[in-house]
Amino acid sequence: xxxxxxxxxxxxxxxxxxxxxxxxxxxxxxxxxxxxxxxxxxxxxxxxxxxxxxxxxxxxxxxxxxxxxxxxxxxxxxxxxxxxxxxxxxxxxxxxxxxxxxxxxx
Amino acid sequence: xxxxxxxxxxxxxxxxxxxxxxxxxxxxxxxxxxxxxxxxxxxxxxxxxxxxxxxxxxxxxxxxxxxxxxxxxxxxxxxxxxxxxxxxxxxxxxxxxxxxxxxxxxxxxxxxxxxxxxxxxxxxxxxxxxxxxxxxxxxxxxxxxxxxxxxxxxxxxxxxxxxxxxxxxxxxxxxxxxxxxxxxxxxxxxxxxxxxxxxxxxxxxxxxxxxxxxxxxxxxxxxxxxxxxxxxxxxxxxxxxxxxxxxxxxxxxxxxxxxxxxxxxxxxxxxxxxxxxxxxxxxxxxxxxxxxxxxxxxxxxxxxxxxxxxxxxxxxxxxxxxxxxxxxxxxxxxxxxxxxxxxxxxxxxxxxxxxxxxxxxxxxxxxxxxxxxxxxxxxxxxxxxxx
Ligand SMILES: Cc1cc2nc3c(=O)[nH]c(=O)nc-3n(C[C@H](O)[C@H](O)[C@H](O)COP(=O)(O)OP(=O)(O)OC[C@H]3O[C@@H](n4cnc5c(N)ncnc54)[C@H](O)[C@@H]3O)c2cc1C
Ligand code: FES
Numbered sequence: 001x002x003x004x005x006x007x008x009x010x011x012x013x014x015x016x017x018x019x020x021x022x023x024x025x026x027x028x029x030x031x032x033x034x035x036x037x038x039x040x041x042x043x044x045x046x047x048x049x050x051x052x053x054x055x056x057x058x059x060x061x062x063x064x065x066x067x068x069x070x071x072x073x074x075x076x077x078x079x080x081x082x083x084x085x086x087x088x089x090x091x092x093x094x095x096x097x098x099x100x101x102x103x104x105x106x
Numbered sequence: 107x108x109x110x111x112x113x114x115x116x117x118x119x120x121x122x123x124x125x126x127x128x129x130x131x132x133x134x135x136x137x138x139x140x141x142x143x144x145x146x147x148x149x150x151x152x153x154x155x156x157x158x159x160x161x162x163x164x165x166x167x168x169x170x171x172x173x174x175x176x177x178x179x180x181x182x183x184x185x186x187x188x189x190x191x192x193x194x195x196x197x198x199x200x201x202x203x204x205x206x207x208x209x210x211x212x213x214x215x216x217x218x219x220x221x222x223x224x225x226x227x228x229x230x231x232x233x234x235x236x237x238x239x240x241x242x243x244x245x246x247x248x249x250x251x252x253x254x255x256x257x258x259x260x261x262x263x264x265x266x267x268x269x270x271x272x273x274x275x276x277x278x279x280x281x282x283x284x285x286x287x288x289x290x291x292x293x294x295x296x297x298x299x300x301x302x303x304x305x306x307x308x309x310x311x312x313x314x315x316x317x318x319x320x321x322x323x324x325x326x327x328x329x330x331x332x333x334x335x336x337x338x339x340x341x342x343x344x345x346x347x348x349x350x351x352x353x354x355x356x357x358x359x360x361x362x363x364x365x366x367x368x369x370x371x372x373x374x375x376x377x378x379x380x381x382x383x384x385x386x387x388x389x390x391x392x393x394x395x396x397x398x399x400x401x402x403x404x405x406x407x408x409x410x411x412x413x414x415x416x417x418x419x420x421x422x423x424x425x426x427x428x429x430x431x432x433x434x435x436x437x438x439x440x441x442x443x444x445x446x447x448x449x450x451x452x453x454x455x456x457x458x459x460x461x462x463x464x465x466x467x468x469x470x471x472x473x474x475x476x477x478x479x480x481x482x483x484x485x486x487x488x489x490x491x492x493x
Contacts, residue, residue: 016366030270032278035144039151039259042366047340047411073144079386083340083409086399089392090406 012060013053015046023057027064033073034061049077107277107303112136113462114295114305116282116319119150120258120448121440122311123265124455127185130272132459137274138303140295142281145266148313150258150448152416154336154372156349156362157449158197158253159222162213162488165425166446167220168471169453174252176452181256188264190256193365195347197253198227198235200244200401202354207246210353214248216489224250236346239401255349257365258448282312284322285437292323292436307462309438310431311454314417316441325433328480329442330379331417334372335390340409341367355397368411371395383415418445423485426450429461429476438462439477 010020018041031037034044034057043057044050058069113134115122118141126137141147157177159170177192201207210226217224225248232247233239270276284296285308294304310319314331321327341364349362359373373394375387391413399405421427424444431437440458443450457467467473479485 029267033144035147039146040263045412047409049412078412078414079388080391080410080413083411085407085409086339086395087406089410090396090399 012056013041013043013046013050015048015052016042018043018053020060023060024064027061032065032067033071034058034075035073037061038075044075047083049081050075107280108136108138108275109302110294110304111138111275112305113138113307113309114303115139115309115311116295117141117148117310117312117315118145118262118266118276118278119148119311119313120262120265120451121313121454122309123262123269124451125309125311125440125458126269126274126455127265128455128459129462130269130274132463134459134463135273137269138305139269139274139276140280140282140297140303141276141278142298142315144278145276146259146262149416149419150262150313150451152336152414153258153448154349154360154362154370155255155257155364155448156197156253156360157192157256158250160197160213160217160224160250160253161446162216163425163486164220164489165471165474165486167217167222168469170446170449171220171222171252172456172469173450173453174254176456177254177256177449180452184268185264188267189260190264191260192254192256193347194252194254196235196349197250198232198348198350199248199353200232200350201246201248202243202352204245206354210246210248217250222250222252224248235348236350238345238404239350240403241401243400249348253349255362261451282319285310285319285434287323287434287437290433290435292434307436307438309440309458309462311440311458313441313447314419316419316439320431320439323431323434323437325431325437325477326480327427327439327442327477328422329427330420332379332420333377333381333383333385333415334418334445335375335387335394335413335415336370336372337391337394337413338364338368338370338411339405340411342369342408343367345369350401352397352401357393359394359397361398361402369405369408371398373397379420383417386413386415388413419447420444422480423487425475425486426454427475427477428454428457428472429467431477 181192281298317327357374421442427442460467
């Protein structure tokens with residue numbers, strides 16, 4: 001790599017602006033699996049749900065930690081698999097909820 | 107992993123980590139924390155990030171006030187430098203029925219008498235606090251300026267860093283299967299695979315796994331693990347700071363903007379206890395968002411990013427279970443927060459450390475929260491009945 005390229009951070013998660021340096025630092029600070037690094041850096045939690053960055057991170061972590069990819073607790077995608085507009089959700093289901101008692105939480 | 111340790115803590119959520127931190131501050135060095143999963147896998151990593159003292163029982167108000175003092179102190183000190191923060195941006199309750207608006211007045215008086223300066227606010231002030239809110243139909247509103255929010259993973263990684271730095275060992279993916287005792291005293295635990303770790307003091311801070319663990323020594327912990335759903339939208343520029351609660355819609359929907367800008371929403375929908383966390387309810391998404399669109403019509407145009415489920419580990423009186431388990435010397439419990447255990451984390455740490463080292467906590471209200479209250483029928487009472 002030429003000087004010019006090396007001056008710029010290497011982006012691993014483009015949805016959440018996470019760089020290679022961030023990933024290496026989190027691994028060195030004790031994140032030993034993807035579940036950890038995901039929460040630590042927000043990586044994999046963007047609109048693509050990690051489809052771009054998780055495969056990259058699996059490789060980086062496996063090499064750095066000397067682990068097999070299947071030891072890295074690969075996170076499950078969560079619904080909705082792709083971001084969906086609220087307006088669409090509201091059309092999708094009959095959303096009447098009657099008499100559901102809640103207590104004051106949150 | 108150590109085979110013998112002075113204090114063994116089961117669970118590396120906010121409770122277990124805060125307990126270790128408070129024990130270390132008091133000089134305990136030899137600590138092992140075990141978690142069957144990854145750091146934050148329990149309710150801590152799934153919570154709504156809210157912190158407040160505006161509750162309806164004296165025990166909750168007093169303990170949360172102490173906890174908020176600690177959140178601020180921790181954020182200003184070494185934990186803050188490690189990433190923990192407390193964004194004191196308040197909670198806003200919104201009523202659409204006149205009776206609820208009157209109830210808010212009663213509640214604010216109660217809070218004020220216990221030193222929490224919740225106040226009734228008018229429509230103008232509401233618009234100022236939550237500019238993008240449509241206020242048609244609002245009958246009254248209440249604001250708790252001491253409440254706030256804090257991102258759980260920043261918090262627990264800060265605790266983790268300091269606790270490990272002071273010599274505690276934290277081991278993940280090790281499940282405790284049994285608590286071991288001998289003539290009424292705890293002697294250690296057995297983990298999956300059969301290995302035994304000796305410890306004269308064992309603390310159960312295992313969230314939804316706590317009941318089974320106490321069951322292994324014949325103690326009954328009356329908790330139900332109730333699934334609670336939450337969702338977050340794509341991030342947007344900061345629109346408002348406080349957490350907003352739609353009081354008069356059943357299931358009490360709430361909305362708060364995260365530090366990244368996503369809108370976090372939740373609502374209690376009827377659920378069967380103990381359902382596995384993988385049992386998704388896609389109907390939750392519209393159910394949570396729909397009532398909020400009456401105040402925030404623009405929500406219709408934004409997109410939901412993720413949805414997940416976590417447990418409210420719930421006791422019959424909706425207060426936590428703290429302190430010694432009297433059947434077994436050396437065994438302690440901190441669980442059953444019924445949906446408010448994240449905010450209690452810092453005070454949980456202090457109380458348990460005091461119980462373990464001094465035999466009692468410095469806050470009398472906490473002493474009423476021991477496990478034997480259920481046997482004695484001394485459940486915690488709400489001072490203001492909600493509804
Ligand atoms: C949707 C939702 C929203 C919420 N919102 C809020 C809020 O706004 N404010 C608030 O204060 N609270 C909130 N809560 C509640 C809060 O999340 C919990 O009360 C709190 O996180 C409890 O922390 P904990 O450390 O006691 O338990 P947990 O975080 O559940 O940690 C327990 C740990 O123990 C481990 N474990 C369990 N069994 C075993 C075993 N046998 N061996 C080894 N390890 C074991 C688990 O893996 C887990 O990591 C919310 C909860 C949910 C689900
Ligand atoms: S690139 Fe990381 S979440 Fe999309």
